[in-house]
Amino acid sequence: MDVAWGLMIRFVLGVEDLVDTRFAVSPLQETVLSLRVLRDPGWYALHLPWRRMVLPRLDGLDLGLLLALVGRRHTLPDFLTPRPTSFAPAFEDEWDVARRAAPEVVRRELTAAYEPDAVPEVLRDAAGGDVGLLGEAVCGVLRRYWQLAIEPFWERMRLVMEADMTYRARQLAVGGARLLFADMHPHLRWRDGVLSVDKVVGEHRVVASGRGLLLIPSVFAHQPAPPVTPDEPPVLAYPSRGVATLWASAPVAESSALDSLLGVAKARILLLLEEPLATSEIARRLDVTPSAVSQQLRVLHDNGLVARARQGRQVLYRRSSLGDQLARRKAPS
Template sequence: MVRYELLGMDAADVRFAVSPLNELVLSLRSWRDPGRFPLHLRWLHALDGARDGLDEPLLLALTNVRLWTPDFLNPRPYSPLTRIADELEKLAHVDPAVVRRDLRAVHGGALPGPLRGPAPRVLARIIDALGEYWRLCFEPYWPRMRALLEGDVTFRGRQIAQRGLAAMLSGLSDTVRLVDNVVEVHLRSKLDYSRAATGGLTLVPTLWALIASTPISADEPPMILYPARGIATLWEPQSLPTPDSLAGLLGATRAGLLIHLDTPASSTELAVRLGVTPTAVNQHLRALRAGGLLVSTRYGRSVLYRRSDLGDLLVASARPRTAN
């Protein structure tokens, strides 16, 4: 059991945050044991081609049979708006002694082959592998993942306001409870330590946890990772609600895309949301852009599409008008 003693008994001692790096690293659990993460099988199948270009031996070595991951790869985030680029940059400055300690804590004395060697060299390889994994397998899906995680944070904040801190904490997982001023996290492992929640307790929703978990080391900042709400709906294809008048003019799919693109999105991201292939989406996007209803811009390696001024006018004219 891990125990965090809150230094005050109000919600100011507890904060929520979202970490792209945590999600990236914890998702490797589903690589090692897909059967324990059946809700993510649709996503795993979609990665079949992309995984061929990754440093898979190293990535798989970042978890063990108990599905533990090194603490330095699960840093405490400080905001619901944390960016992966910032987290990877901080990762490059982790003390090599911490890297060695945390890898041994996960694997024991004998490290897997990809993790052997001087710690700075191993860390550089880890960062490169994670960066490529993010680009090929996570970046197209992250807006959808982030929306679910941010929705969970909003729900938990409302719980605190309506029912209090203790009720919110017990709702995170059956293994979490508040006793007096101590937050107890019952773990499946033999991990056992207590510490004051100096600097506050950070609660981090994740898509890749079956129960609540904490850092392995008591030296790490107080943090609880817990299963986010709504994971069962994460990979379900989304519908495209469309006004009949617009569907009659453009066709249901193109009209739905035009409605959807009030904010920029890539063809890959749209394909994931709708449960179709990027090729199918690209055909419709090109037709809408050729008709002047969409504009596109390159952002890094992705092309983002959004409605043009003409597209905005067409959508606005198709929406039902309310009576004065």
């Protein structure tokens, strides 16, 4: 996966490819992309609270080996981010695919990730001089890193990404591909059946030819990240909406007419539901129990202030039009 550099990658998508546009979440990809935050925190200010939380946990881990995977241009070898084969694969399943990558694939993708530089010495040393054998060495450390740095936060991360997918699916249903990509990122442009990804490391054109497009929302991607090499079917990681809320609790709102009407608890929940959220995510942001949130949501739903819809294993809540009218009324000064 890559970040901005100045070239362009184009995905040529036919009607069948648009019909087969799908979403997935990838725990392995998030694990790998998070290494950029540890290496260059200045690029990722939103994730500094996470970085402060996890660094003390990583004592004794060969972090130097993992950080060496991030190229000078913030590129990462594609074999560490295999294309998800289901909507929500388990980390262990994706990790096993990366671990079993063929030596020639590892060599080729490491070379592509570091060009025009050489593969770092620390990576060659870890593989006994043959970078093609690096997969096993890196994946062993990467698995422990997942357990320490990502898995404890995975549930809240997944909820943010699932909320983004719900929003994107609605955009696609309402306005087709043009609306789907319109606000995904300024470096993305959809025109005449071609999805262009600007300011990336690679310069190539991938014709989907019926293979569809896989979209992967990401907490740790700060811009669209297609594969570095053109060999994969069209797949694109993109920055998820809602990341700014991920590591902070919701602020306590000032007293307002809405508080007086609904009560403080219900008012705070209603104000949060500008975007679709699951009960557990609302509870996390408000620092209360899910059962307490469920009680308040039931009242709000029964009175027509919120709507709910199932998304995968989650029930997501969002303000109804009546709820929007109430939430947007300002308290008297």
